[in-house]
Amino acid sequence: NDMEKPYPEIPLETMKINHLSGNLVSEATPPNLIKEEVFASYSIPIDLDKTREYTSRIGGKNTQFVLDLHSQKPDMPNWEEPVQDWLRQHPKFISSNGAVKAASDSLLDIFSRDRDRITGILTPPNRNIIVRSGMSAPKVAFLSPRDGGTIAPGKLDVTFAVSGRLDIEKIELFFDDQLITTDSMPPWKKSITIPASIKQGSTHTLEAVATDVAGNVGIEKIEVSIQPDTDGPEIVFLGPVPQQRIPIRSRVDALVSVQDYQSNVRVVEFLLDDVSIATLQSPPYRHTLWTGEDLGQHTLVVKAWDANNNMSERSIPLYFEREKILAPRDPEITNLKNYRQSVSVDITVPNPEKIEWIELRVFLDGTNIKTERIDTPLKFTQLQILKPGTGDGIIELWTKSKGQEAKPISQKEVKF
DSSP states (O other), rough: GGGGGOOOOOOOOEEETTTTTTTTTTTTOOOGEEEEEEGGGGGOSSSSSBBBBBBOOOOSSOOOOEOOOOOOTSHHHHHHHHHHHHTOTTTTTEETTTTEEEESOOOOHHHHHGGGGOSOEEEEEOOOBBOOTTTOEEEEEEEEEEOEEOOOSSEEEEEEEESSSSSSEEEEEETEEEEEEOOOOOEEEEEEEEOOTTTTEEEEEEEEEEEEOOEEEEEEEEEEOOOOOOOEEEEEEEOOOEEEEEEEOOOOEEEEEESSSSSSSEEEEEEEETTTEEEEESSEEEEEEEEETTEEEEEEEEEETTTTTEEEEEEEEEEEEOOOOOOSSOOEEEEEESSSSSSEEEOOSSSSGEEEEEEEEEEEEEOOOEEEEEEEEEEEEEEEEEOSSSEEEEEEEEEETTTTTOOEEEEEEEEE
8 A cells, every 4th residue: 555655764964054155164154154954865055155255244344255146047037137237236346257245345234225126036046035026124123222322331131123024033232343142032132231341421332133034134223322320210101091990890901111221120110009019020011900999099100120229100090980881792802902012902791700711812914922811800801912013913802601612702903
């Protein structure tokens, strides 16, 4: 029976290649471009890497290099000609026998800036990387510290906003052109140390380099100066909002964004009417409020301290009101508010005694990226969902009634 025959074993070999060209490593291959990959015996690369003197922003600066660039189909004029036209339009490059030499700037820097203007499809030879017209390089931006701002000696949290059409492989952080740390997984946040020996008042550059899985590069550079840290963290309420009216006997998420642009956040404290209810030492800074039965106005206070013991404080008034009478019906998402960094989701459960649990499922571009379950729900719940990225989102409410199967019961679309 042919169906019972095992598949033949295909020998596999691990080879070192230049991850940009796909060719076998040679003596001239820069160490930061060497990558080990597993190949089937019939697909092992046979060409040696021809890269010479390669150094980009990813590994340093001010070094020339030579790297072949062609379209995915170099024998087809409508694919290859736009690539060569782009090369001819840049006087900083010397093109000879299909090779391109960068005279000063990094080819990756210039190539990523001009990628959207190229009408062909580009790839280094032997690489299954297709860069189509209009496909942008990844975008990276500093959230903290700020461009033109100040930082203090000691620990410093550096955070980034990163987006791209392809998955991000890594982010590299440079201080005055020196690579100091690399990150390969979100959340994109790194803690670094600014030496106490750095002169106060001196100006320095921070540069973030984001590389996606296809080798496309996005770069952001900011300038900061060294100054003593005298300011506490910045506190922004994401939910609830000031003067919000909340039914008693409810579950409500209190969520704040806390950033310190000169050092890092050490601790965040939540207080309700001057009574401490939570102390958090790492984000997300979120705490669940159970409103009880105390009607009237209340004050939600958040205090935050940085690494240098500077403190800041923000507060908002809230109003606890009587429960609303809900007509007998299924649980549902009754309101959804889209804020800058979060989405506020109101859920009502008319007969909570009949429900074992409710579950909120968050989808981004069709992928379930977050699920949050609440056992023994109350009549009113407000959840604060940090935005998971950018794109088209859907928030689904699932419920599990006693003696029944779990099922989706309410859905809202949202733009993240």
